[in-house]
Amino acid sequence: MKENSFWGETLPLSFADDTDKPLSDRTAPLPYDPASSLQSALDTAAEQGQTSREAVLSILRRHLGSGNASVRYQFEKRRVSGIDAARALARQADDMVCALADLAASKHESPASSPQESLCLCATGGYGAGLLAPFSDIDILFLIPGDPSAAMTARIEFILYALWDLGLRVGHATRSIAECVRDADTDLTIRTALLDLRFLHGDRTLARNLRCALGADLQNDRLCEFVMGKIGEREQRHRRFGDNPYMVEPNIKEGRGGLRDLQTLNWMGRAALGCAVSTPDRNGAPAEAPQTPSFASFGLLTEREAHRARRSWDFLWTVRLHLHYITGRAEERLTFDVQPVIGGRMGYATHGRQRGVERFMRHYFLTARDVMRLTSVLQPVVLMHLQDQTTGEPPKIVTGPEEFQTIAGRICPIEPVTFASQPREMFRLLDCGRRHDLPLHPIAMQQIIRNERHAVALRDDPETAKIFLDLLCEPSADETKAVPFWLPILNETGLLGRLLPDWSRVVGQMQFDSYHIYTVDEHIVEAVRMMGQIEAGRMADEIPLAYTLASDLRSRRALYVAVLLHDIGKGRGGDHSEIGADLALTICPQLGLDPEETDTVSWLVLHHLLLSQTAFTRDIDDPRTILDLADTIQSPERLRLLLLLTIADMRAVSPKVWNAWKATLLRELFSRVAEVLEGGLAATERDSRVNHARDLARDGLTGTLPESSIDRFLDLGYPSYWLGFDTDTQMRHARMVHDSDRYRSPVTVEAFPIPERGVTELTVLCADHPGLFSQIAGALAVAGASIVDARIHTLSDGMALDTFWVQDGEGCSFEEPHQLGRLNHLVEQALSGRLDIRKGIEDASHHSTSRRMRAIHVPPRVVIDNTASDRHTVIEVNGRDRPGLLHDITSTLSSQSLQISSAHITTYGMRAVDVFYVRDLLGLKITDPIRLARLRETLLASLTSPPVPAPAK
Numbered sequence: 001m002k003e004n005s006f007w008g009e010t011l012p013l014s015f016a017d018d019t020d021k022p023l024s025d026r027t028a029p030l031p032y033d034p035a036s037s038l039q040s041a042l043d044t045a046a047e048q049g050q051t052s053r054e055a056v057l058s059i060l061r062r063h064l065g066s067g068n069a070s071v072r073y074q075f076e077k078r079r080v081s082g083i084d085a086a087r088a089l090a091r092q093a094d095d096m097v098c099a100l101a102d103l104a105a106s107k108h109e110s111p112a113s114s115p116q117e118s119l120c121l122c123a124t125g126g127y128g129a130g131l132l133a134p135f136s137d138i139d140i141l142f143l144i145p146g147d148p149s150a151a152m153t154a155r156i157e158f159i160l161y162a163l164w165d166l167g168l169r170v171g172h173a174t175r176s177i178a179e180c181v182r183d184a185d186t187d188l189t190i191r192t193a194l195l196d197l198r199f200l201h202g203d204r205t206l207a208r209n210l211r212c213a214l215g216a217d218l219q220n221d222r223l224c225e226f227v228m229g230k231i232g233e234r235e236q237r238h239r240r241f242g243d244n245p246y247m248v249e250p251n252i253k254e255g256r257g258g259l260r261d262l263q264t265l266n267w268m269g270r271a272a273l274g275c276a277v278s279t280p281d282r283n284g285a286p287a288e289a290p291q292t293p294s295f296a297s298f299g300l301l302t303e304r305e306a307h308r309a310r311r312s313w314d315f316l317w318t319v320r321l322h323l324h325y326i327t328g329r330a331e332e333r334l335t336f337d338v339q340p341v342i343g344g345r346m347g348y349a350t351h352g353r354q355r356g357v358e359r360f361m362r363h364y365f366l367t368a369r370d371v372m373r374l375t376s377v378l379q380p381v382v383l384m385h386l387q388d389q390t391t392g393e394p395p396k397i398v399t400g401p402e403e404f405q406t407i408a409g410r411i412c413p414i415e416p417v418t419f420a421s422q423p424r425e426m427f428r429l430l431d432c433g434r435r436h437d438l439p440l441h442p443i444a445m446q447q448i449i450r451n452e453r454h455a456v457a458l459r460d461d462p463e464t465a466k467i468f469l470d471l472l473c474e475p476s477a478d479e480t481k482a483v484p485f486w487l488p489i490l491n492e493t494g495l496l497g498r499l500l501p502d503w504s505r506v507v508g509q510m511q512f513d514s515y516h517i518y519t520v521d522e523h524i525v526e527a528v529r530m531m532g533q534i535e536a537g538r539m540a541d542e543i544p545l546a547y548t549l550a551s552d553l554r555s556r557r558a559l560y561v562a563v564l565l566h567d568i569g570k571g572r573g574g575d576h577s578e579i580g581a582d583l584a585l586t587i588c589p590q591l592g593l594d595p596e597e598t599d600t601v602s603w604l605v606l607h608h609l610l611l612s613q614t615a616f617t618r619d620i621d622d623p624r625t626i627l628d629l630a631d632t633i634q635s636p637e638r639l640r641l642l643l644l645l646t647i648a649d650m651r652a653v654s655p656k657v658w659n660a661w662k663a664t665l666l667r668e669l670f671s672r673v674a675e676v677l678e679g680g681l682a683a684t685e686r687d688s689r690v691n692h693a694r695d696l697a698r699d700g701l702t703g704t705l706p707e708s709s710i711d712r713f714l715d716l717g718y719p720s721y722w723l724g725f726d727t728d729t730q731m732r733h734a735r736m737v738h739d740s741d742r743y744r745s746p747v748t749v750e751a752f753p754i755p756e757r758g759v760t761e762l763t764v765l766c767a768d769h770p771g772l773f774s775q776i777a778g779a780l781a782v783a784g785a786s787i788v789d790a791r792i793h794t795l796s797d798g799m800a801l802d803t804f805w806v807q808d809g810e811g812c813s814f815e816e817p818h819q820l821g822r823l824n825h826l827v828e829q830a831l832s833g834r835l836d837i838r839k840g841i842e843d844a845s846h847h848s849t850s851r852r853m854r855a856i857h858v859p860p861r862v863v864i865d866n867t868a869s870d871r872h873t874v875i876e877v878n879g880r881d882r883p884g885l886l887h888d889i890t891s892t893l894s895s896q897s898l899q900i901s902s903a904h905i906t907t908y909g910m911r912a913v914d915v916f917y918v919r920d921l922l923g924l925k926i927t928d929p930i931r932l933a934r935l936r937e938t939l940l941a942s943l944t945s946p947p948v949p950a951p952a953k
Contacts, residue, residue, distance in 0.1 A: 038063045038095050056103055057165055060096055064166055067092045068134070072325060076345065082318030086131040090123075093138050094200060094286045096166065097121060097159070101201040104158040108151050117152060118145050120199065120206035121159075123286070125171070126263075128196035130288070133320055135330040138163075139171040139193060143206045146176055169330075177210045181217050188229045191218070195267050200286045218271055227268050227386055231379075234264050245368040246522035248361070248510050252319055253332040257368025259316045262293050262309075265378055269295040272382045300381050301374075302450070309374055312367050318346065319364065334364070353573035358510055365508035365519050372492060373449050380442035401436045404429060410441035419451035423458055426451065426495060427467045430486060434474055439482040440489070448493045455498035465592040468499060473560045476532030485532070487525050500590075502568055502583050509571045515909030517654045520570050527652035528563050531644065540647050542663030542758075545670065549640045558597040559641050561588060562604035563648055569605075581606035603638065604645055611646045615665040616906040617876065617915040620672060621724045621791075624870045629669070630676040639677060643670050659811045660758030661788055693722040697730045704731075709738045716795040720901075724791055725803075729761070733801060736765050740799075749827045751820040753813045759788060759805040760814040762823060766831055768800035771894040773903070775837070778887035779830035780806055782840030783823050785814065787886055790903040841884035858911045860943035862936045866925055872901055872917040873926045875935075879943035881912035889914055892942045896935050897921055 041059050045051065071092070075085040101121055122128070125139040132138065142156050156174060163170045175183065184191035194214055199207040218226060238256045245257035253259045293313045296306040322342045323331055334342070343360030350356050387395055398406045405414050411433045413419070419426050426448050433440055458464040468490075476485040483489070490496040497504035506520040518526060533539040535553075540546040553559060565587060569579030581602045588598035610632065618625045633639050646666065651658050694714050701710045713734040725733070732752065740748045748765040762785075764776055773792060780787060785806040793801045806823075808814055814823060829835035861878035868874040877889055886905065893900060898918040906913045920926055926935065 081314050082321050083314045085321055086317055090130050090132040098201045100159045100162050104155040108154045118203040120202040122207055123198040123200055124193040128198040134324040137169040137171045142174040144176055177213055181213050192267055226271055230264050230268055246365055246519040248517055249335050251333050257371040261371050265295045266293055268382050269298055272386050312370050315367050361510045362508045376445045376449055380446050402432050407441050411438040412441035412444045417447050420454050423454040424464055427464050431467045437482050452494040452498055455495050476529050477536030485529055487528050520567050523652050524567055527648045530648040530651045531563050542660045543667050546647055555600055558600040562601045566605050566608045577606050608645055611642055615669045617904050619902045619917050620669050622869050626672050630673050636677045664757045690719045690722045696727040700727055700731045701734055705738050713737050721793045740765055747828050747831045749824045751823045753815040755813045758813055759807055762804045764802045768794050773900050774887055774890035774894050775830045777890050778837035779826040781884045781887055783826045787905045792900050844883035860940055862939045864932055875916045877914045881907050881910055888942045892938050
């Protein structure tokens with residue numbers, strides 16, 4: 001089943017929890033009337049003389065428990081909506097407060113004739129709006145005529161202490177009407193809370209008078225200050241909780257596109273438009289809360305917009321209630337561990353290749369985008385009304401540029417707006433703003449959002465395609481421009497999905513892993529922005545070569561389109577690179593690209609992971625690796641474009657993905673492939689390079705070591721060693737060998753920080769023996785070090801010279817002397833048999849993966865390849881990352897009588913990808929099918945063995 005939202009997006013499925021039905025169709029009455037049931041129990045207790053505080057609290061506690069349980073049962077059985085459950089919880093709180101207020105009045109009687117003894121209890125904040133989440137505070141205003149008497153204070157304290165004894169979280173204030181008005185003038189939070197004022201109990205006149213006083217006070221300048229203050233408060237909140245609504249663990253209350261944004265629209269609309277705060281008073285009972293969201297009934301939205309607003313409101317409240325019930329606290333962050341649970345409870349099941357949790361989260365992100373669009377639609381009306389009310393004059397309108405107009409320096413369409421009949425005008429408006437460096441007026445955003453569905457007619461329009469490419473390729477790094485980056489506007493308004501229907505399939509799509517922190521569409525938008533930053537000489541300082549390449553682009557338009565389309569094939573099953581490459585063959589001509597550009601874009605999309613996968617999971621010192629890569633790329637221009645696309649793609653995944661070490665590997669790989677493509681020294685012509693490396697080492701060592709030591713060192717290394725390290729590193733190795741011989745040291749360990757690469761190089765010189773790699777890997781795991789690369793060299797005298805490049809938990813190098821000393825000490829202890837590696841790893845496991853990360857499933861996988869290298873069998877191991885994983889894998893390889901020549905370690909969130917180049921004890925590949933099958937089974941067993949559990953607390 002599919003459904004078209006009023007924004008024009010095609011949703012994969014209607015709300016799984018039936019929230020697409022009218023609320024009345026899903027609302028089942030609770031099995032009893034809570035208020036009458038409570039009053040009946042209290043009356044019975046009074047007749048029996050059980051009127052003590054403890055007896056009354058016992059009745060209230062039972063009523064509260066049974067009421068909460070009933071609401072929860074009805075909600076989790078999907079018999080009531082989230083909104084109705086929240087209202088039921090608020091009504092139950094009303095019952096508690098009113099019953100206690102009656103009891104307090106009877107126990108602390110005061111002269112009835114004294115007006116100074118009047119007391120009015122009002123609900124404020126979210127509770128005043130008539131909605132309560134299971135673990136939210138109830139905010140109560142004790143409204144009094146003046147200074148409270150002793151009897152009045154006793155009544156208030158009786159109510160508060162009883163509510164606290166019931167286990168409720170209570171926010172409270174005791175004020176007079178004058179104090180409320182005064183405090184509202186100085187505190188934006190207090191004024192906001194009082195906007196939701198709702199009478200509960202006592203002197204109703206006080207509540208009416210306060211409401212009138214607040215309405216009279218909130219006029220002209222104060223009204224303007226309030227509305228602009230709420231807008232500023234919202235922007236600050238977005239920055240604090242993540243300005244991007246498409247983070248994969250969103251805050252559903254405070255984040256952008258969350259409940260607080262809808263509440264802000266309520267507050268701004270009610271304040272500026274003078275809408276009622278609550279429904280008319282009913283004698284003898286708490287006032288009814290307004291239908292929410294109240295801005296949907298202001299008459300400023302179309303019927304479809306109002307319906308979508310109500311659905312968004314109900315969906316977010318439903319998610320919030322599930323989140324509170326599952327976590328057992330006032331949790332507002334939708335973390336990985338609760339996402340599958342909530343998705344399952346709301347009925348989102350796996351559909352095809354898309355998991356239920358991904359379908360649920362996509363619905364959440366589409367809802368968050370709807371909330372942002374509602375803000376863009378409603379806020380301009382509020383601000384225009386505010387300007388009319390405060391100045392008494394319409395805003396100044398200036399005709400032009402072109403056939404548009406500007407209001408307060410912002411470009412806007414001329415009335416009457418013709419976007420529905422002439423949809424190309426929407427793109428021309430954006431292009432005019434780009435060329436004249438003008439920001440969009442809120443009215444322009446409003447009208448584009450309301451008319452974006454008409455852009456479907458422009459899919460084969462050459463002029464629109466040209467404008468789109470100009471907007472896409474506009475440099476995005478100039479912060480002095482009014483709109484430095486236009487692609488987010490195209491995406492958020494829905495124009496991009498209308499122009500490219502394949503784009504709408506990745507909008508709001510998440511990947512349930514800890515590697516990608518954005519939805520697919522937001523990741524692509526961020527990648528395009530990164531490409532603009534790289535062009536401007538930013539965001540790639542670790543690989544300055546990128547700036548040189550970006551400054552001389554011959555296929556700039558093709559590169560930007562490739563960045564836009566590189567992940568557009570995700571979510572369809574199969575290899576997203578292949579699917580995206582096929583889609584590019586259709587999309588590129590539609591956008592006006594010529595056949596050569598189309599072929600380039602399709603090739604870049606197909607191979608956009610090629611450089612990163614090779615650099616991080618293959619031995620780039622192996623000539624076969626370079627030759628195979630050069631054979632695939634074939635063109636120096638394509639190599640340059642592919643490097644830039646790779647950098648932009650990686651930088652857009654997460655701030656933690658890109659680091660100096662990965663930049664170093666990419667730079668080395670690029671230079672070696674470029675050398676082959678440009679007709680230089682072939683990768684197989686090694687002899688002269690080996691001799692040249694030896695000559696450089698001799699020149700550098702002359703005068704620092706005895707000639708005999710230099711000659712001995714130069715005879716130790718095989719060709720792969722001389723081609724695998726630079727001269728400075730080889731000179732350090734020579735000194736290690738010299739010191740080892742001089743002092744007859746069985747083990748020599750040296751840790752050398754390389755902060756510009758973001759790694760520490762750890763070199764171990766000792767007698768070679770089976771399991772050496774595993775011992776070192778175990779010691780480094782105990783030290784909290786992550787191995788990112790390793791080279792294993794056996795010298796001609798039988799000694800092992802093993803080099804490991806390691807990082808700390810933050811992806812940086814170890815640099816402090818005590819850190820380096822600990823690394824050396826633990827490795828020496830491990831190799832001498834004085835370190836209990838297994839116990840150390842168990843201790844590290846106690847503080848490893850959090851519960852929210854354990855919710856992410858990482859299937860184990862082992863791939864064995866005998867074609868990727870001429871001299872080695874390449875084994876790729878995929879599994880959940882954990883302390884000691886590399887130790888376990890290498891122990892398994894050692895038990896299978898395999899020698900590790902090099903290892904390449906990469907992590908993608910919780911997924912570890914470890915690649916080993918191995919040979920048997922005779923130095924040959926492993927080719928026997930039976931042995932290969934046994935090796936694969938053994939490795940899978942080492943991956944699936946459960947990590948050591950943490951001790952019970």
